[in-house]
Amino acid sequence: MDGPHDLGGRQGFGPVAVDEKEEPFHSDWEARMWAMDHSIRYPEDWNIDWWRHSRELIHPLDYLTRPYFDQWMQTYAALLVDSGIATVAEIVSGRATTPGPKVEPPLAAANVRKAAHHAARFDRDEGPAPGFGIGDRVRTRAHGIPTHTRLPAYVRGRNGTIERYCGNHVLPDASAVGRERAEPLYTVMFDAGELWPEAKGRRERVHLDLWESYLERT
Amino acid sequence: MSSRDSDKVAAIHRELHDHLPSEPALRVKALESLLVEKGMLDSRAVDAWVELYTEEIGPKRGAQVVARAWTDPAFKTRLLANATAAIDEFGYAGPATAHLRAVENTPRIHNLVVCTLCSCYPFSILGLAPAWYKANEYRARAVREPRQVLKEFGVALDDAVEVRIWDSTAELRYLVVPERPAGTEGWDEHKLAALVTRNAMIGTDRDLGRRTAR
Numbered sequence: 066m067d068g069p070h071d072l073g074g075r076q077g078f079g080p081v082a083v084d085e086k087e088e089p090f091h092s093d094w095e096a097r098m099w100a101m102d103h104s105i106r107y108p109e110d111w112n113i114d115w116w117r118h119s120r121e122l123i124h125p126l127d128y129l130t131r132p133y134f135d136q137w138m139q140t141y142a143a144l145l146v147d148s149g150i151a152t153v154a155e156i157v158s159g160r161a162t163t164p165g166p167k168v169e170p171p172l173a174a175a176n177v178r179k180a181a182h183h184a185a186r187f188d189r190d191e192g193p194a195p196g197f198g199i200g201d202r203v204r205t206r207a208h209g210i211p212t213h214t215r216l217p218a219y220v221r222g223r224n225g226t227i228e229r230y231c232g233n234h235v236l237p238d239a240s241a242v243g244r245e246r247a248e249p250l251y252t253v254m255f256d257a258g259e260l261w262p263e264a265k266g267r268r269e270r271v272h273l274d275l276w277e278s279y280l281e282r283t
Numbered sequence: 284m285s286s287r288d289s290d291k292v293a294a295i296h297r298e299l300h301d302h303l304p305s306e307p308a309l310r311v312k313a314l315e316s317l318l319v320e321k322g323m324l325d326s327r328a329v330d331a332w333v334e335l336y337t338e339e340i341g342p343k344r345g346a347q348v349v350a351r352a353w354t355d356p357a358f359k360t361r362l363l364a365n366a367t368a369a370i371d372e373f374g375y376a377g378p379a380t381a382h383l384r385a386v387e388n389t390p391r392i393h394n395l396v397v398c399t400l401c402s403c404y405p406f407s408i409l410g411l412a413p414a415w416y417k418a419n420e421y422r423a424r425a426v427r428e429p430r431q432v433l434k435e436f437g438v439a440l441d442d443a444v445e446v447r448i449w450d451s452t453a454e455l456r457y458l459v460v461p462e463r464p465a466g467t468e469g470w471d472e473h474k475l476a477a478l479v480t481r482n483a484m485i486g487t488d489r490d491l492g493r494r495t496a497r
Contacts, residue, residue: 165321
C-alpha cells in the first residue's frame, strides 16, 4: 500500500537526532512493549507480514508522530480487535470481559533464554527455480498494490542488477493475506543516479532484497 | 480469525485513536494486563526478556564478532560467506538473525544499513535499535543523501569512497564489518572489541582509530 511507512527518499524531515544516550531501552514502557512482542502467544493465523501491514494501516498522522513502540502497542490492539479476541473497551480498560482465544499456554520465563536462541527462518525448499542469474539487468514493477508489499515506492519502475540470489523466501505480499508462497529472493543493486535525479555520478549504490515477482527482465 | 481486510483494520486504528489514552505508558500497561487476563501472555516472561536484553544481549556481541573477524582470517571468510552460521559459533543466532549478511568496509567502500519500510534490525547481535534508526528522518534520508546523514554522525567521506546502502526490505539483516584501525597490531580480541561501536556496525561510524589513543 502507498502508506506513510514507505519513507525511503521522502524529503523535508530534517536532521537525524544523533545525540541519543546509548542504552537498550529509554523507558520502562518501551522495554515492556518490546519484550511483550517476544512473549505473546498469538493465534496461528497472525504472522509477521500481516502484523507489518496492520502497522502500516495506522492513520498517517499517528504513524508519523506517535512513538515507535507505541505503534507496536496499537498494532497489537488492532489485531486483537480485528480477530474478535478483544473489544476496544477491553483494550482501553486493560480488563477482560470475555474469555481469551484457545491458544497454547504463553511463553514461560524459564523458556525465554531458549527462545532468545531461536532464529525464525523465512527461506523454504519449495518454490520455483530462480529465473534470474547474478549480473542480470532487471526492472522493478512500476506499480504498487493496495495491500502489503516490500517493494518500496522509490525503486518502482527502476533498472537494477541482480547482485545475489538469496534462496526462496516466503513472499510477504501473499502471507499478509493468509497464503504462504515461496519465491526466489534476490539482492538487487541500483545506482543512486537511477533512483535520484541529483545523485547522477555519485559513487553510491542502493541494495534491496526483492522477490522475483517484483522484477522483470530488461 | 483475521479479516485480512485493510479497510477494516484502518477503521479499527481510527477507533483506537479516538478512545485510547494519549500516554504510551498507560496504553502499554493496559495491553499487558489484558493479554495476561486473556491467557496470551505471562508477565514473568516479559521481565526475563527485558533482563536478558539489558544485561546480556547487545552490541557487545557484534563487537566481539567483528574483533574475531579482524584477528582470524578464516573466521572472517566464514562470516562473509554465511554470517548466521558464523555468529552461531558464539551462540549468538536468535531473533532476526536467521538470515544475516556481513558486509565489509574497505578504504574505498563504506556500508550503511537502513530499513526504509519499518525498522528491521539484527536484535540478537546488536540488541535494541537506537531511536534514530527507527525515526522518520533516518529512514527517509539514508537511501537518498547518505553522505549528508553520515556527516551528521561526524563521518566525513571522501567523494571517491563508494557508499553501499543496504535497505533491509526482506528478512535478511545486515552487519557492517568496519575496518580495523591502524596501530592495533598485536592487540587481543578483547581489547579490539572495545573499539567497535554499535554505530560502526550499522554504518553511521567509520574511523575507529580515534579510540586507540585511550
